[in-house]
Amino acid sequence: MTKTSPALYVVPTPIGNLDDITQRAIDVLRSVDWIAAEDTRHSMPLLKRIGATARTFPLHSHNEEGATSRLVDCLSRGESVALVSDAGTPAVSDPGSLLVARARQAGFRVIPLPGPCAAVTAFSASGLGCTRFLFYGFLPPRAKAREDVLRSLLECPYTLIFYEAPHRVLETVDAMAAIFGPGRGLVLARELTKLFETIHSCPLGDASAWLCGDENRLRGEFVLLLSGWTRTANASESGRVLRLLLDEGLSVKQAAKLASAITGEGKKTLYERALAFRESENFS
Numbered sequence: 001m002t003k004t005s006p007a008l009y010v011v012p013t014p015i016g017n018l019d020d021i022t023q024r025a026i027d028v029l030r031s032v033d034w035i036a037a038e039d040t041r042h043s044m045p046l047l048k049r050i051g052a053t054a055r056t057f058p059l060h061s062h063n064e065e066g067a068t069s070r071l072v073d074c075l076s077r078g079e080s081v082a083l084v085s086d087a088g089t090p091a092v093s094d095p096g097s098l099l100v101a102r103a104r105q106a107g108f109r110v111i112p113l114p115g116p117c118a119a120v121t122a123f124s125a126s127g128l129g130c131t132r133f134l135f136y137g138f139l140p141p142r143a144k145a146r147e148d149v150l151r152s153l154l155e156c157p158y159t160l161i162f163y164e165a166p167h168r169v170l171e172t173v174d175a176m177a178a179i180f181g182p183g184r185g186l187v188l189a190r191e192l193t194k195l196f197e198t199i200h201s202c203p204l205g206d207a208s209a210w211l212c213g214d215e216n217r218l219r220g221e222f223v224l225l226l227s228g229w230t231r232t233a234n235a236s237e238s239g240r241v242l243r244l245l246l247d248e249g250l251s252v253k254q255a256a257k258l259a260s261a262i263t264g265e266g267k268k269t270l271y272e273r274a275l276a277f278r279e280s281e282n283f284s
Contacts, residue, residue, distance in 0.1 A: 006075060008103040009082040010096070012089040012115025013046060016193035020116050026050045028113065033079040036071055038086045038095055054082070060095050068099045075108045089117045093137035093163050119161045122189035122223035125199050126159070130228055133159040139172060146172070150179045154264040160226040169222050173207040176226065180204060181237035181263060185227035191220040238263045242274050252278060 009028045014020040029052040036059040037043040059067040071081050085094035103110050119135050139146045164172050182205020189199045202210055211217050241262050245255035256271035
């Protein structure tokens with residue numbers, strides 16, 4: 001096997017199906033001096049399968065600073081390093097971006113290989129009909145911080161793509177439904193490329209019930225894809241919320257203020273719409 005040139009190679013690995021690894025990735029992993037892995041124990045079965053015998057070094061969120069310094073030293077000695085994560089493309093919602101930045105700053109070549117990425121894989125099969133997307137990755141685990149992020153994305157016109165862990169997915173879809181409204185389109189993709197791969201489309205308000213409909217649906221890592229904001233969709237949701245609040249006896253001012261907090265639409269616009277509802281439907 002020809003030895004690779006001294007450089008940092010960013011090497012995507014399969015997100016499930018091991019046959020998805022590329023020949024180029026195999027060749028690089030077989031020929032580098034070091035393999036920096038998020039979890040060396042997790043990566044070892046794949047490395048053994050392809051016959052990669054390089055020395056491995058752990059690089060994860062808890063040791064990233066120290067590991068990065070050690071690996072840059074390896075590059076300084078003329079050695080080659082491959083960066084891999086547990087699955088998918090390194091440094092995309094996974095450790096590795098610090099190593100990439102430090103290697104570039106030190107003047108070493110950083111060579112990215114194309115390959116598996118759960119976000120792009122899910123987007124290609126979502127059918128959401130948008131050519132643009134915004135990839136966020138993992139939302140904050142704490143409720144308040146998560147809600148703040150979601151509110152900041154309320155009027156993004158592009159498909160929104162999130163990663164989520166199985167133990168938080170219910171909380172996340174419920175928070176999304178409360179902020180974006182139950183009518184927004186959602187695609188839940190889980191266990192991509194694996195035996196029990198599931199890609200399910202539904203209105204955001206139905207997601208929680210679908211997940212709870214079968215305990216197996218709460219297993220595995222998730223990609224959540226949310227349809228982008230449109231003025232028509234937002235106006236429809238705001239109107240629905242306004243009508244509900246007015247039906248509950250709230251004043252026009254109260255209903256507009258609360259509907260604005262729920263939907264993110266401007267209070268002035270909602271106040272005018274609420275007045276129109278009162279007049280057209282003879283609310284007292």
